[in-house]
Amino acid sequence: MHEDQLFPAEPQVRAVARELYRHAKNLPLISPHGHVDPAILADDRPFPDPARLIVVPDHYVTRMLASQGIPPHRLGVPSLDGTPSETDGRTIWRLLAANWHLFRGTPSRLWTESVLADVFGVVTPLRADTADAVYDALCERLEDPAFRPRALFERFNIEVLATTESPLSDLTAHAKLEADGWGGPGGRVITTFRPDDVVEFDWPGWAERIERLGVGTYREYVDKLRARRETFIAAGATSSDHGHLTAAAEALPVDEAAALFDRALRGASEPGDAERFRAHMLVEFARMSVEDGLVMQLHPGAVRNHNVALHRRHGRDVGGDIPSPTEYVRALKPLLDELGTDPRFRIVLYTLDETAFTRELAPLAGGYPAVFLGAPWWFLDTPDGLRRFREAVTDSAGFYNTAGFVDDTRAFCSIPVRHDVARRVDAGFLARLVTEHRLPLDEAAETIADLAYHLPKRVYQRTLHDGATTR
Amino acid sequence: MHEDQLFPAEPQVRAVARELYRHAKNLPLISPHGHVDPAILADDRPFPDPARLIVVPDHYVTRMLASQGIPPHRLGVPSLDGTPSETDGRTIWRLLAANWHLFRGTPSRLWTESVLADVFGVVTPLRADTADAVYDALCERLEDPAFRPRALFERFNIEVLATTESPLSDLTAHAKLEADGWGGPGGRVITTFRPDDVVEFDWPGWAERIERLGVGTYREYVDKLRARRETFIAAGATSSDHGHLTAAAEALPVDEAAALFDRALRGASEPGDAERFRAHMLVEFARMSVEDGLVMQLHPGAVRNHNVALHRRHGRDVGGDIPSPTEYVRALKPLLDELGTDPRFRIVLYTLDETAFTRELAPLAGGYPAVFLGAPWWFLDTPDGLRRFREAVTDSAGFYNTAGFVDDTRAFCSIPVRHDVARRVDAGFLARLVTEHRLPLDEAAETIADLAYHLPKRVYQRTLHDGATTR
């Protein structure tokens, strides 16, 4: 990356941004939420070819190409319906290079260029006529032990990385990491408890998963989930994560929750059951948080598998989700009524709907002790999205009700650049406050270090939230 | 404040902003809507200690501290439930100072620093280790007669200040002000008619308040409110104010409105009655405006007392309200169908939902003679909120369908800085138009003076709106 990348062009603001960035640049990375496969670090095997590293698993990349008529199977995305997928990495890579102009102005371009240049030292610009040269250079690096996952982890200066697992996971990879001195409570690689696949009645295979959980009644189910959380905590987890369609939260009487569960298990759910059960379980998990200390993360608002053709051919999580309008103020009220001012509870709220930032989320975070604001997420995790987030929420929530940057990525090699982008954008935002005489430089410098490192560490670990001062 | 505070950093834009600001800086303040207690000016007693002046009554301040685990009773906020509240001003002040970093980047910080420095001449930066020095310096000033309310009012260069009262108010303070030559029609301190507490069925004590109004039927109620408006007008009122949950307006047949009223009085309201009656009364008050000339202000969209724990302990108006999505185009249609093009009617629309600015509010104000746009309000009354307002509404509404800045504050000492912020932000916005060759400098200079002074004076007094040119 150019040393001034993403800093505002105005020379005074840029100079201040540079100065502020120096205070954050080299701080260790805290990655409290993401989707890296822990086996990558547990096994520490070389990464596969460049296409399988950078194109195939990245739905940001494959969906953009799909939007211009290049179907995912031509990019190597595995199919469920028998459509043959491209297997030659070089062919896939050439398709990317020939269509690289489609990514102009997008975060994918910026991330990928940084991965090539800063992680792999490949600075040749990607174009149709350089595709092979770049591919070959990357292949060479990937054979070098210095580019294995654990070596990169050290080079990336990651202090802690949280992966995300289902309650059904046996956490094998985390056990191996712990055995190697890399995992467990306080370790470098920890897990996160994500129970959606055993909560959502209407996801295919729910009943089978409940069977795998080994429970038959609602009470057993709740007890089992409570026990799984303890196991996750033993594997280092400090938070749970919940990816619901809406932010609805509503505690049901136990009998009613049990009835919904039973109907679902019998395959006899009625319309609205899934939504009510999900809303109920959100409160139930919040109550567990009060007991076991896991910080709750809520990621609402994605309409999953919107693109049916894509879903039919390639399954979940391949770029077919679309955001939708999301309401928080009424939806979360039952949860906040019960636990919003409880010092034992903490919830980090995310959104795909930017309109909620000034209107709902910043006022909620600036009013309830339990509420923190998560970083801009998914479609919003971009230089301009990060800037708009600060512009939108700082008035009502300040900086200290936000929770620091979260990369939320599966793309291990893109972790450093994602954090670097957030630090640069915060430097630019704070530089504007400084040059507009709204914040002294020394306080801005302290703030950027807090945003980059101290805040996420504090928020996701529930230290110091004791009613005294927070610093 | 630094002389360039809030001006864009780019030197040419900043130079133009400085030049434009000179045209607005010293114009008298018009404060057509706010919540200053008129007794402060009627009695002209010294302000209490710094904590009671700056912390205790300011829900922007106490909610931010509460959001980080410092409960309001530790900040001296009176409780209803017997929880002992901190009474020592210095202790409260030290808590503020020790947590001052929480306010970085917020308008509260900017306002407070200006109050300390520009109103009280205390320029020591607020920190844990300066808390006592700042407190002592403020105490000293507060004993000086030059810092009594009326002296400050003159120093602040306020031309007119509107307070806000319930129809149940006997307007004693305003009578004293009038007797002293400070109040009455055209006076320096005037009132505003705010009938919410006798309109909202579901607010506790509604029936008792109706009894205090001395009415027993819907017709008596309407007649009484009409009469109270005349009394308010005699105390200087030029506008009414309505703080509804939504912007719904719908005229009911008299019989139906009367039936709702009767049911409520008997404690037999049905679901939806309160909402329908509120929507009906908005039209009814609009009709009264046509007769008596009060400008109607509508402030919709706050979910009141969202934070139940706070409400239970401390009551209303202590920081527990949260904005919510607000629709205007369909909600207001019945009112605009009846009165939107009536030259005798004027309504100023406010919002807590910024998304309505370009989509609904600017097009309404740029289309209906009766509609003006109120300044960014509450959570949006911030440097960036004010800037986004101009960027959002000017395209469709221009400058002359906006109503000028409204401070809407209880914090008397913060009035000058709030208006100054608005003038600075308008200077920055207009400077951009000038430097982008979209508006000549001389017209920008005329515009900023109109926004700062002439427009609010004209809009809230219903002069000149006669179908001829407006200047």
Next chain:
Amino acid sequence: MHEDQLFPAEPQVRAVARELYRHAKNLPLISPHGHVDPAILADDRPFPDPARLIVVPDHYVTRMLASQGIPPHRLGVPSLDGTPSETDGRTIWRLLAANWHLFRGTPSRLWTESVLADVFGVVTPLRADTADAVYDALCERLEDPAFRPRALFERFNIEVLATTESPLSDLTAHAKLEADGWGGPGGRVITTFRPDDVVEFDWPGWAERIERLGVGTYREYVDKLRARRETFIAAGATSSDHGHLTAAAEALPVDEAAALFDRALRGASEPGDAERFRAHMLVEFARMSVEDGLVMQLHPGAVRNHNVALHRRHGRDVGGDIPSPTEYVRALKPLLDELGTDPRFRIVLYTLDETAFTRELAPLAGGYPAVFLGAPWWFLDTPDGLRRFREAVTDSAGFYNTAGFVDDTRAFCSIPVRHDVARRVDAGFLARLVTEHRLPLDEAAETIADLAYHLPKRVYQRTLHDGATTR
């Protein structure tokens, strides 16, 4: 226009913007959607007086004046109710000039000043005291054959201009244009198929229009519309246009659609029928697009004739429409399920609700091959609206899922300035990317030429969308 108009003030950014703009400035104008009366070009008669050219037909202008109490009939807008309308052009022009300050900061001001100066060479600033001089100068120009429509068309460097017609139109003007070598497929002036007036049951006169179509059953109706599309294609049409209240799309069984149609024809529609039929026909027209190749444009979200007083006196399309919140993700799903990945289908989505850009529209365009994003429209077609559009959509949709600028205007003389504004704003946006080291200058230069010329040509003509690379 000043040579730097609309470019960001910061000198480095401005220098890059200037450089980029040079790559777009002189490219021919592609106007794939608008509302110019084709008779203007078919007849090539001199324009009427300045008021009838610039004030009377422009609802942006008349609504702003109306919002400040100058009723449209005083501005020459014809009435339906017998109210006499001003007929003297000079009187109307003087009213505009005396109130010109109302347009400060609006796009109408910018467009009008460019029309006066750049099209007609009249550079006297418009003010009350210059009204007559400007009027006289314009009148003189209008008599000059060099200012006739076809001469201006050539001077404007328009390559293709699409007008918009009802299926009921006999396309006489287009026939004359074709006879003169100006029209027909691939010609300079083409038509667009806009069937709203035969789809919307609840528009007055629907049944009469169906009679004029010469059909009596739903099947005849669909066949007739299919045939009319062929006639439109023969007159050059490359797209259809649909201006619905919502984005709802839902295919009904033929029997059900036929039943709705029959009820409407009998005047026996039930509540919801119109909405369901409109949603159904959107899918039906999309299916026709697959067969005949017309690109579908969807313009949803305007509440038509919101201002009833205006509608009663002056009818449709005189400034009484207001935007409203618009949802796309769920509304369009049935259509996208059926055709969203079909390479034979293409839909260009517009909005009046900016909140949909990041949240819904950019993700849809960045995910579905069939979806492109239309330019900011109507209330959003402004310098700041165009800038916010790029800032909002580029992250998820890039540049190549957008469809280029669309002027959508009736005001023929304002076409060049509208396109020029878009090119300048894109230059400023791209210059920011360049100076923030997010895009190299050479790629930015290629991009601006694509946005200005190559993309709209490609998108509205369905060339090259074959699953291969798009460049």
